[in-house]
Amino acid sequence: MERIAEAIMLSWGGKRILLAFGAGALFVMALPPFNFFAVLFVSFPVLVWLLDGASGPADAGFLGRLRPAFATGWWFGFGYFVAGLWWLGNALLVEGDSFAWALPFAVLGLPAVLALFYGVSTALARLLWSDGLGRIAALSAAFGLGEWARGYFFTGFPWNAIGYAAMPAPLMMQSAELVGIFGMSALTVFVFSAPALVGTRRGAVAGILAALVLFSAHVGYGWYALDRLDTTDLQPSKAVVRIVQPAIGQSAKWDMAERERIFAKLLQLSAVPPREGKPRPTHVVWPETALPFLLTENPGALSRIADMLQVGQTLVTGAVRFEDGVGGAPPRYYNTIYVIDDEGQIIGSADKAHLVPFGEYLPFETLLRRYGLEPIAETFGGFSAADRRGLLELPGGLGAIPLICYEAIFPDLSHVSDGRGTLLLNVTNDTWYGNTPGPYQHLRQAQLRAVEVRLPLVRAANSGISAVVDAGGRIVASMGLGESGVFDVDLPPGAGDFSYIKNRQFNFGLIIVIMLGTALWSRRRKRQGLD
Incomplete structure (x- = not known):
């Protein structure tokens, strides 16, 4: 030696x-x-x-x-x-x-x-x-x-x-x-x-x-x-979560000719009957930017979602949100999570606060665009960041702490200022990275957020790795990289104690x-x- x-x-x-x-x-x-x-x-x-x-x-x-x-x-x-x-x-x-x-x-x-x-x-x-x-x-x-x-x-x-x-x-x-x-x-x-x-x-x-x-x-x-x-008597949740992993190819995601097929696939997977003897899901979760269009451009989409959902069910989905510019300013687009009830009404939303530099927005935009640079997610001209972060209230008394895509790697984002929250909600689209170590590394970091705040993690990824993780970081159920389908899980109880922060x-x-x-x-x- x-x-x-x-x-x-x-x-x-x-x-x-x-x-x-x-x-x-x-x-x-x-x-x-x-x-x-x-x-x-x-x-x-x-x-x-x-x-x-x-x-x-x-x-x-x-x-x-x-x-x-x-x-x-x-x-x-x-x-x-x-x-x-x-x-x-x-x-x-x-x-x-x-x-x-x-x-x-x-x-x-x-x-x-x-x-x-x-x-x-x-x-x-x-x-x-x-x-x-x-x-x-x-x-x-x-x-x-x-x-x-x-x-x-x-x-x-x-x-x-x-x-x-x-x-x-x-x-x-x-x-x-x-x-x-x-x-x-x-x-x-x-x-x-x-x-x-x-x-x-x-x-x-x-x-x-x-x-x-x-x-x-x-x-x-x-x-x-x-x-x-x-061994601790934790309060069990009555929520049954369905994770939908559609495995839509990134090149097809914003193809006009593919949008109807993608939306129909999401609806079809979400409506699959539960296994015999199992309760139907109370919450259906779609991945980041799962909706292949702007809701404002497809008024019939909410009606079709309402037709798919059964009474008492809720859809939680990633989507792009549009906002008109003020005073002649250009429109703003947000990477958003929507909460939609069984009547097709949007009852909650949360925008992504921590954007990916060069991926979702361009630092020093005015200067760099002069040289022909643009963000990778340029479909809508790049995204704007949320002005604030907060709890996403879900039916059934659930308080979801939203973590959109790589927000899950930041420990400070896995809690909210008022100390509430019953689960971490991570929607992501790791399809960008194919069959590489990237999605596995991303999942591991999201697991640690569950341990740090002692809350279950619900994670929906477009092509994997989707998972439900308990408050101890143990994967309760998951779907492999590249697979397409759904799985239903009883939401694990949380033991959240934000004093640990x-x-x-x-x-x-x-x-x-x-x-x-x-x-x-x-x-x-x-x-x-x-x-």
Whole structure:
């Protein structure tokens, strides 16, 4: 182990770049659909040893001394994001003639930008670097802060935060209730970096012991939390939810000639009788932008929906909502969830608040449109963001917290300010990404939102993966990627306690303080010659 560590520390040039890039790319094997989290015991020790040898010349100035550490983290992040997000390019090929030119920017450009967060993290960690356990703590704190920043800066894009790699199954998801995804990211780095101490000996016993305690506590709390959910007398819901997964091809979705066929398929699937002896669904859920037209342009659509619904049933569907411009302004379009009752009346709606940059809207629109750029979802000229978010009231006393598409990756969006809510409602259209890891990664992140707020998740995806998840993150029922059909599920009970939100924020801060304190203490001892 010591020889391997020394060889990695002393590597330089192209070999060092390849090691950092490869360690980051290997990391992706810990994510869905692979879930082989043991690779982290390779990726992070390699990163630690690379950083051990990443000190700049003493006379290079402050930034010059940090440049090698930044470059190491950047190449590690670049490998991770290229291997983990390559499938984004699939969305550009749906309309190949229009967006194929942008493929390198999606597959390489976005990872290059996201890797900056990891470069800054490793540079920050290198400021507090020492020979023993302290450097592991410094790296843990720096990555925790880096992932938190990635979740908020430049509209935020916390996709595949490091902590998801340590949560491949519900038993290992429960700690997110206590520390959130960013706290889990910091702890994941600490636990899986600890083996690096064996290669350099200093602090190995204390580091490995601390990692074992943390990992054991992680699994132990998972067992305790799931047992608590299973033995607590939770108020059962009387709702029976039907998820409709139509598997409509993205190229056909807004084809004028296909709209009637698509709408008829949605109505037909929704009207399928329940299995013998099973109750009929009380709520039917269609995916994001399932309606292939504007309701205002198809006045008969609501009547046909009313004819399909039985008395007491409710349809919840994704759709595009149109709003006239004010004072000569152009019309506005919203990515919306509609609630429609059995008489064909719209009784509720919620608009998407967090739009996808370059996908649903164009940042710096006036400037970039001059150069011929447009959002990928350009069918209606792009979308506008909701002015506010709120609870979506559903018949049957249900309060749905709306999460449209990738809003499910943002922890702050999985609750509302008044602390109410009985379920998370995620409608999405992952058809853009085809049969790639993207839909699996998206589902995993939505699962974690259910754990964090202890509410069931109802998820309808156009071509998968649709699922109903209980408050423990366990998938109760699902439909595979690319399949077409319906499934009915009794809505699992929720144990929502939004007080955990403030606790998680405090606990995350406490983790960072402890890690930084350990790093500073270790560095001080090194300077005093005590280590």
